[in-house]
Amino acid sequence: MIIQRKPIVKPPLKKVKSDQSSLFQHFKRTSQPKIVVSPRPCASDNPPAKNTEVINLSNDEIAEKPKKTATWNQIFRPPTPPPFCSGHKERCVIRQVKDTSSNNWGRYFYVCSRANGASNNPQARCDHFAWKENKKKTVSDN
Structure with a gap:
């Protein structure tokens, strides 16, 4: 006896109307960036106070840049190098x-980077052990 199965027919998905005809339309700029061109002031003209405020604002931004850089450098500082082992004066490995x-x-924690061996063998791992400090990254508001 042969059993025939009917194919399962799913209803088509509803298409949502959108102003976007393709994926590339999503990334397309809708308007061109506005370029503001101001006329050059003549030597006889007094510069308006508005322009001086803009210059002062940009100077403030320039003054804040080192503070921002220092803050980001504190957050994303490189890891501290491992200490030297007490027996061989070589860099330790972190475990x-x-x-x-x-x-x-x-x-x-840090231990000597050399391989295990007899305690009387100077070429073997020394007894150096040190916990890695858990320094919390804090951002100061200074």
């Missing part, structure tokens, strides 16, 4: 606590 049952889970 993370992986034991989920530990209270220190997820915390970072």
Whole structure:
């Protein structure tokens, strides 16, 4: 016995009317940017006070730029270099606590970068251990 299945016919999706005929129309500029051209002041003319305010405003913006730069540099500062190990005076490597049952889970620490070995072997890893400090990034309003 052969069972024939009827194809499932879904109703077509309703098309939402839009002023946008294509995807590119979404990104198309609707109007050209306005360019304001002011006439050059003559030597005999006094410059209007409005222009001086604009110049002062731009000077204020220029004065604020170093403050803004310092703020962003504080937020996105590069990571501090790892300390030197006490035994070999070489840069340490950073590791993370992986034991989920530990209270220190997820915390970072520094150890000597050399491989494990006998305690009497000077070429083996020394006993250097240091926790990485959790410095909170704060932005001062100064």
